[in-house]
Amino acid sequence: MFSRLATAFSNAVDALAPPLPLHEEFLWHWTAIMKFYTDRNSNSKKPIELTGLAGRLEExxxxxxxxxxxxxxxxxxxxxxxxxxxxxxxxxxxxxxxxTPPGIKKCVLVFTTRLLSNSKQALLPQMGIYTAVKKLIGLCGEVLAAPTEREEVCWSCSPPIFSFYNKIACLIPVP
Known part of the structure; x- marks a missing residue:
């Protein structure tokens, strides 16, 4: 009953207000994520599933x-x-x-994997991507027996990150 009412309400809102352009919607999601971290009242101890941040990153x-x-x-x-x-x-x-909140690391790893795997553009050479991936690689395995250990291993073995390792290995001179 409630889901039907929510669907009807959502359809009515979509009919009255046209959807935002992609750029504005993208910025809206990012602003909401940043607002969560700057808001003093936000409870950062809640699991990620209760904050809506995972959904915003996915969007x-x-x-x-x-x-x-x-x-x-x-x-x-x-x-x-x-x-x-x-x-x-x-x-x-x-x-x-x-x-913080618990689980954001997993969501960022999933976001990064999806971004690098699905994009047809060469994103890894971009400085903003390269340095972030390098930081994320450093984070993986930093905490032993972390709750995100499985995701860290999967992320580290994903094709875009594996190619990242290969490119770095080619740049290191062999003695």
Whole structure:
């Protein structure tokens, strides 16, 4: 009963107010994430599932994918440009270091894997992505028997991160 009412309400809102452009929706999600961390009343001890942050990161990922599929691989869209210029992934990796709220580290690892795996653009050479991935690699395995250990291993073995390791290995001179 409640789900039908919620669906009807959602449809009515969509009919009255057109959806936001991708760039505005992307910024809205990011602003909401940052507001969570700046709000003094937010309870950072709650699990990530109760905060809505995981859903916002997932929506941001979907928006970046949708933008790329609409524009193609030749050009970066405004969302991706904003993402890179404002070094959002570096900010996410800094947030995941404290793992507050519990589970944000896992969500950032999933976001990064999805971003690097699904993008047809060469994102890894971008400085904002490269340094963030390097920080995330350093975070993985930092805490022994961490609750996110399984995700850390999966993330470390994912194809984009594995290729990252290979590129670094090629740059190191062999004695």
């Amino acid at each position: 941001m990922s979907k928006i970046l994918e949708q933008e790329e599929s609409e524009l193609g691989t030749e050009n970066m869209g405004p969302c991706m440009e904003h993402f890179l210029q404002h070094k959002m992934l570096e900010q996410m990796s800094a947030l995941s270091r404290a793992d």
